Amino acid sequence: MTDRVLDINDIQGNVLGGFNTDIQELVALTVVDAADFQRAAAWAASLSPAVTTVSQVRAQREAMKSSAATVSPWLCVGIGQRLLSKTQFDVLIRDDAFNNGMAKRAPSVLGDKSDPSGWRVGGTQAPVDVLLIVASNDEAVAASRAQDLETSALTAGMSATYRETLRRLDDREHFGFRDGISQPQVAGFDDLGELQPGNFLFGYPKDAGSDPFWPVVDPRGLTDNGSLLVFRRLAQDVGAFRAFCAAEAMRLAPQWPGLTADLLGALIVGRWQSGTPVATGQTRDPGQFPPSNDFDFKGDPDGASCPLGAHIRKINPRNGPKDVLEVPRILRRGVPFGPLYDAAPQDDRGLAFLAFQSSVKSQFEFLTQHWMNSALNPGRGNDLLVGRSDGALRTMQIQSPAGPIQISAPVADWIKPTGGAYLFAPSRSGLAKFGTPPAALGLWKAHQLWAITFDAVKQSLFER
Numbered sequence: 180m181t182d183r184v185l186d187i188n189d190i191q192g193n194v195l196g197g198f199n200t201d202i203q204e205l206v207a208l209t210v211v212d213a214a215d216f217q218r219a220a221a222w223a224a225s226l227s228p229a230v231t232t233v234s235q236v237r238a239q240r241e242a243m244k245s246s247a248a249t250v251s252p253w254l255c256v257g258i259g260q261r262l263l264s265k266t267q268f269d270v271l272i273r274d275d276a277f278n279n280g281m282a283k284r285a286p287s288v289l290g291d292k293s294d295p296s297g298w299r300v301g302g303t304q305a306p307v308d309v310l311l312i313v314a315s316n317d318e319a320v321a322a323s324r325a326q327d328l329e330t331s332a333l334t335a336g337m338s339a340t341y342r343e344t345l346r347r348l349d350d351r352e353h354f355g356f357r358d359g360i361s362q363p364q365v366a367g368f369d370d371l372g373e374l375q376p377g378n379f380l381f382g383y384p385k386d387a388g389s390d391p392f393w394p395v396v397d398p399r400g401l402t403d404n405g406s407l408l409v410f411r412r413l414a415q416d417v418g419a420f421r422a423f424c425a426a427e428a429m430r431l432a433p434q435w436p437g438l439t440a441d442l443l444g445a446l447i448v449g450r451w452q453s454g455t456p457v458a459t460g461q462t463r464d465p466g467q468f469p470p471s472n473d474f475d476f477k478g479d480p481d482g483a484s485c486p487l488g489a490h491i492r493k494i495n496p497r498n499g500p501k502d503v504l505e506v507p508r509i510l511r512r513g514v515p516f517g518p519l520y521d522a523a524p525q526d527d528r529g530l531a532f533l534a535f536q537s538s539v540k541s542q543f544e545f546l547t548q549h550w551m552n553s554a555l556n557p558g559r560g561n562d563l564l565v566g567r568s569d570g571a572l573r574t575m576q577i578q579s580p581a582g583p584i585q586i587s588a589p590v591a592d593w594i595k596p597t598g599g600a601y602l603f604a605p606s607r608s609g610l611a612k613f614g615t616p617p618a619a620l621g622l623w624k625a626h627q628l629w630a631i632t633f634d635a636v637k638q639s640l641f642e643r
């Protein structure tokens with residue numbers, strides 16, 4: 180149990196539980212003229228009654244069990260740091276990843292070699308001030324709602340700098356692997372929830388019995404029940420990934436007769452395409468459904484079963500002996516964009532990676548920088564699927580029947596970041612407060628403002 184009952188009538192439904200609809204429209208809005216920030220904040224606040232809460236998603240899901248009703252479009256709203264700081268000057272979220280933004284942090288922290296000025300979304304020319312996620316099971320319904328919101332945002336001085344339709348591809352990502360299997364279970368929300376909600380929401384403890392995690396200056400309670408959202412647009416080169424697996428399987432055939440491209444791909448991910456976790460001695464996908472998530476790596480210290488560099492093991496070492504005590508967890512809500520590779524090989528496709536947490540710096544960024552992109556931690560070997568390196572070859576070890584074999588990915592990555600943003604996802608009541616600017620500056624407020632400015636300068640200078 181958690182110490183504070185979750186406010187499910189206030190928390191956004193995409194944070195806990197997730198929308199998980201067939202269709203999601205992503206709309207990124209940017210304030211065009213500096214004089215319009217206040218208007219934009221008031222517009223965002225006006226969306227508050229339309230934001231879909233956890234309890235509404237639950238109720239609609241229940242109703243859909245007995246009838247094939249269309250999801251009346253659900254809405255999730257994220258606010259960019261620029262809009263927050265320019266309009267709510269009494270509020271500071273102490274997270275220097277969020278405060279500096281993804282475009283600034285991508286090259287230094289995320290190991291991203293792409294130039295943010297050329298990003299499809301969230302680049303230096305078009306920071307994301309508001310991100311809308313409109314969800315439905317009906318494409319026309321989602322598109323029409325997204326269009327209405329886009330048109331209405333124009334009247335508040337914002338322009339839509341990005342819009343994209345995300346489609347759930349039978350719960351697979353574009354390389355063909357089942358995704359969204361392993362999610363942290365949240366105490367007070369999931370039946371067997373163990374992780375305290377403070378790992379994902381402001382105003383709740385991170386550990387049972389501890390003080391609420393709420394790293395903010397916020398006299399008006401605007402951040403209570405809020406969360407931090409990472410959006411990263413990752414283009415996937417399916418042809419390159421498939422070609423690599425096929426060529427490597429052929430190259431390694433003399434050492435490992437019977438090694439297939441499918442098995443190699445599974446070892447890189449740590450799960451077969453069906454989602455079944457890899458295990459020693461398997462030669463083909465066991466096709467388990469639902470795929471198991473009840474396992475750990477305690478009995479597999481050297482990666483004989485699941486390679487130490489496999490994506491799922493790099494990012495969640497599950498009590499492997501080389502494990503660290505604390506594994507940062509994130510609530511993943513990503514959905515693919517673009518058509519299936521076999522239907523249109525030349526088209527743009529990939530994963531709109533979306534994840535909620537209460538600290539971008541110590542969750543998403545930590546996982547990316549210190550584990551996914553590292554050749555040494557938490558277990559030796561690179562994450563060949565998503566990890567990056569500073570130009571050096573990315574290498575992992577797999578265990579063949581004849582002994583260990585090294586495989587290296589080419590320097591050109593098959594996953595290319597093409598934009599994104601760090602956002603604050605307020606609760607419904609928190610969003611409403613964006614419409615009422617902080618009261619006039621009194622003496623104590625001036626003091627507070629000084630504290631915020633000092634904090635922000637300190638964070639940007641010393642805490643990278």
Ligand code: HEM
Nearest residue numbers: 352356357358359360361413491494495530546547565594
């Ligand atoms: C296009 C890029 C990516 C692809 C294709 C991909 C694919 C996958 C697949 C197939 C799984 C296994 C299914 C599951 O457990 O749900 C998985 C798990 C996971 N991925 Fe990714 N992923 C991508 C990017 C990322 C990024 C950027 C992060 C975060 C930094 C991430 C974090 C995770 C986590 C936390 C898990 C669950 C691990 C576990 O608990 O077992 N992934 N991913």
